Amino acid sequence: MRNDVTLEWGGTTLTLLPERAVWWAAESTLFIADPHFGKAAAFRFAGIPVPETSHEDDLERLTHILTHTSARRLVILGDFLHAKTGRNESMFAALRTWRESHAALEIVLVEGNHDRRSGTLPEDLRITCVKGPWPLGPFHCRHEPQEDAEAVVLAGHIHPSYGLSDRLGTSVRAPCFHFSARVVLLPAFGSFTGTHGIRPAATDRVFLVGTDAVIEVSGAVK
Template sequence: MTSLPSSPSLFPVHWAGELLQLLPERALWWPEARVLFVADLHLGKAATYRALGQPVPGGTTLENLSRLDALIERHVPQRLVFLGDFLHAAQARTVLATVEGWRARHGGIAMTLVRGNHDSHAGDPPDTLDIEVVDEPFLLGPFACCHHPQSHATHFVLAGHLHPACRLYGRGHDSMRLPCFVSDAQQAVLPAFGEFTGGLVMAQAPGRRFYAVGGESVWAVPTLD
């Protein structure tokens, strides 16, 4: 199991009247309900590209699951919610034996997958994984759990899909792109949890907040008001 720092620098936020924690592992923790939210694992993405003849590195599935293991050990969630794109494609089902072994180690945790666009191509996880599969929005407390960013009439939306990133600028022409959490008035988008997923630099907008992820820290980025 991957060993993570004993005290990583999380960032607390209050959304929908609830205290949540933005984790540097690119996940969201809801302490009161003991729910861990993760977006865009894209398990098997590298394997899919290798099947197409692309020379991409292996081991990303094990790395993703090892990071989840460490988060589960630290926070002891009662429920794990995947905000879409659990598997990358139909070809990615070759990694399912590995995923089944991982799931067996966490049989006491309820798991829910909110279907994303890649899930529609890859198909639902097999019943042996014991993962509840639902369409968006999946209502959980004050939150509407979705894959695609959207508005909801009564609930605060938690979504993925965009793999959000922000660009930080230094002196001269120096800049750095980092994954980030992005929040608007009634919606937040999580960064992609999976390795080898890329990212979309999000535009600034009035009232939009960015929380950059780098190393073992999450921090608020100055934005427009």
């Protein structure tokens, strides 16, 4: 059974989706971070044989949540592309086909560190590129997480994950949403990305992401 999590944050209501996205219903806006399109191609360019399927899977997942939410705006919190060596016609053809299927969708990319090195996006993708912090309602959208006295920050970059273990030594680690006092950190949207373990404060809120569920584990944070 699917399990989304809805909570109040920054004076508004946000919903955390197991597809590793945040839904802001009041503004019909979907947030994702770190899709890293072209990463598989960049690995192959470096001589590492990995299959070219991750961008197709990720675009299918993105289509699913856009359909599920009927979002009118998509905000990408950095690292849309992975590297200049990952730019190829196969990936851009898939992106163009996907974009044509969502022609009315407004897309805003908050520039990330990988975007700055990957080159300009094709104009026909119709993605507006901005530099962070980019203000949107009560939020400041940026790639690298950094507290802001003026607004709650939505960010990516870290690819956060969190691990739990029991007394028998059994452990599990999963991507997570990490809510601290002034920063909301999103998990990496891209399926072909690593993760970085976080060390949350006792007052932080942590939500593990599963295949079809988001589960709060804040009570287990030490």
